[in-house]
Amino acid sequence: MRDTLTDFNARSPADAEKALLSCCASRAFAAKVAALRPYRDLVELSAAAEAAVRDLAWDDVLEALEAHPRIGERATGGGRAAAWSRQEQSGVDDDLREPLAEGNRVYEERFGHVYLVCATGLSAEDMLERLRARLRNDAATEREVVRDELAGITRLRLGKLMKEGT
Numbered sequence: 001m002r003d004t005l006t007d008f009n010a011r012s013p014a015d016a017e018k019a020l021l022s023c024c025a026s027r028a029f030a031a032k033v034a035a036l037r038p039y040r041d042l043v044e045l046s047a048a049a050e051a052a053v054r055d056l057a058w059d060d061v062l063e064a065l066e067a068h069p070r071i072g073e074r075a076t077g078g079g080r081a082a083a084w085s086r087q088e089q090s091g092v093d094d095d096l097r098e099p100l101a102e103g104n105r106v107y108e109e110r111f112g113h114v115y116l117v118c119a120t121g122l123s124a125e126d127m128l129e130r131l132r133a134r135l136r137n138d139a140a141t142e143r144e145v146v147r148d149e150l151a152g153i154t155r156l157r158l159g160k161l162m163k164e165g166t
Contacts, residue, residue, distance in 0.1 A: 004162070005039060005041065005042060005045065005162055008037070008039075008161075008162070009037045009038035009039060013031075013034050013035070013075065014049075015087055016030075016033075016034035016037060017030040017031055017034045018030075019161060020034055020049075020068050020161075021154075022157065022161065023049070023109065023145055023154050023157035023158050024049070024052075024064050024150065024154040024157070025063065025064045025066065025068075026060040026063045026064040026106055027060075027062065027063065027069030028052075028056055028057070028060040028156075029049070029052045029053060029056060029060065029064065030095060031056050031127075032050050032052045032055075033045075033048055033052050035113065036048050040154050042158070042159065042162055044157060046158055046159075047156050047157075047163075049151075049158055050151045050154070050155060053147060053151040053154055054147055055151050056147075058143065061143075061146065061147065061159050062113055064150060065114050065116055065146070065150075066150060068114055068116055068153075069114075070100075070101070070102050070104045070114055070115065071117060071119065071131070087139075095122035096125065097126060099128055100124065100128055100131070103115070103128060103131040103132065103135075104131070106135060107114070107131060107135060109135070110135060111139065111142055113146075115131055115134070115148055116146055116149045116150060117131070118149050118152035118153050118156070119128055120156055137138065
């Protein structure tokens with residue numbers, strides 16, 4: 001059974017939040033976006049979600065990052081978010097897994113969290129190139145880049161959520 005935006009708008013707050021957590025694993029994000037229902041269309045929902053991501057406290061961003069596997073690592077477990085992550089990272093070639101793993105290690109040592117990139121449509125080479133470029137960022141700049149990437153991933157996943165059903 002496919003749910004529409006109308007169905008999403010009619011869900012209980014808890015059920016709406018649970019669905020939203022598959023798009024962005026921050027409880028603050030899910031609570032805020034669910035509380036702003038009803039939405040007229042996906043554009044309005046996406047705009048609210050982007051604003052919510054950008055307004056998150058850094059600890060809430062870190063909570064969301066904990067749900068993302070490292071680039072080049074295969075997502076484990078079931079559930080919608082893990083399946084989407086595997087799909088999003090489908091461009092990772094086996095021959096670049098080692099350089100990505102090393103890049104992830106260096107990035108995590110430098111910034112204290114997982115390297116996040118909106119991987120949909122990117123090759124492994126693209127992801128590795130972006131990782132290396134972002135290692136030159138200062139912490140404040142990188143936090144803004146992370147928010148941009150998280151907002152992009154969230155927007156894509158919201159579209160999938162509304163197509164697949166909540």
